[in-house]
Amino acid sequence: MENTRLAATSAVAAEGTLDAVRATGLEKHYGDVRAVRGVDLTVGQGEIVAFLGPNGAGKTTTIDMILGLAEPDAGSVSVFGRTPRAAIVQGYVSAVLQTGGLLKDITVRETLELTASLFVDTRPVDEVLQRAGIREIADRRVGVCSGGQQQRLRFAMALLPDPGLLILDEPTTGMDVEGRRSFWSAIRADAARGRTVLFATHYLEEADAYADRIVLMSQGRIVADGSAAEIKNLVSGRIVRATIDDADPVALAALPDVDGVETQGDRVSLHTKDSDAVARHLLTHTAARDLEISAQSLESVFLALTSEGDPS
Structure with a gap:
């Protein structure tokens, strides 16, 4: 079946020089704390970008502004040429967070059917079950699923609207080695079809192995941006x-x-x-x-x- 929304997102991007994400001069302060300090970030369509940085670096705040969950104090951010909230309403963006958002007393399939009912148009539930690698546990109650399985369920939920941009926060937390490998194989297959992926992780080896590009933040600023090889060359010796x-x-x-x-x-x-x-x-x-x-x-x-x- 054709990926209609993803194809529509591609058409939107092809109208001009629209990027999946374009942020310019982003600033965000919480009292005296300067969480984000003049961040400029452009993410092209189909890229897999790892967002790295220690705790307090400003990653989460920047992602919140891309998702429209926080308003910048200065600067601007757009997603496929739209405001973040408009892009989300139109189904161009999905996010996979680490925790929350799951009802433990219903099954995996029921969770996806309930989520699908909130959208005008979605991918078939069986399709996203297969792509997330959880078809065999479709009738299992969410509360008895492992942490890794619940994370895959969140991934399936995010795939339902067939978004052009997928934002992942520590996506493989709780997964075993094989589960992580299978998950990233699915992500790369999606990116090959044009989906853009922005993920934050503490697993540096994941960023090294799977990201096309790494953006490294420290103390509210981007201190490095490039391929894994380019990042490694920034430090001599x-x-x-x-x-x-x-x-x-x-x-x-x-x-x-x-x-x-x-x-x-x-x-x-x-x-x-x-x-x-x-x-x-x-x-x-x-x-x-x-x-x-x-x-x-x-x-x-x-x-x-x-x-x-x-x-x-």
């Missing part, structure tokens, strides 16, 4: 890992061009701008073995870019 019995972290940290040392048991990780020199020292002056040299991980870049002092 490499990581030298080795197994060293009775390693002296203080002495290793004092080596030239070593920016940081981490230890886990007898495994040592050194962040350095001169990996060759550090590797040479470890192999000739210590009992290092199993030595590896790798590029910066997304986690190390995340920590480096979000650990700066309070911006002015």
Whole structure:
């Protein structure tokens, strides 16, 4: 069956240069707290964008403004050229949140049928059950579903209006490894048909593996925006890992061009701008073995870019 609303969303975007999301100079203050400070963000149709940042970075507030749940104190935001609330009313946007929104005493199918009754036009319930991977539990009461299954149910509910933009908040919380892999396979298939996905997550490996683009926020501002490879290149240096019995972290940290040392048991990780020199020292002056040299991980870049002092 043709994805009518998704096709309509594509037609809307094709009318001009409309993006799925366009935010300019967004500001949001709560008393003396500047939650969002001049955020500019453009998300093109069909992109899968990961929204990362530590707690208090401004991610949730920014998403709330995109969803029309909060009004910006300054700046503007549009969704497919419309106000966020207009886009939601017309079925162009759906959101999957972490908690809430489920009645525990009815079945999975009944939940979707009830949700579908709130819209003028939706995808068939059996179709969204299949796409969310929960068809086999359609007759199970929601209250006895696992956390991961309930999250998949929220995903199915969000797919009912066939939205052009899908916003996910920690979408795989409670899922096992196989469930997460299956979930992201479904998301990528949807994006290939033109759906835009914006997701917030604390699983950095998910952002690295599945996002076309990563937007990193810290203290109310976007501090990095690009592909996973581009983000990793923002922090110079490499990581030298080795197994060293009775390693002296203080002495290793004092080596030239070593920016940081981490230890886990007898495994040592050194962040350095001169990996060759550090590797040479470890192999000739210590009992290092199993030595590896790798590029910066997304986690190390995340920590480096979000650990700066309070911006002015």
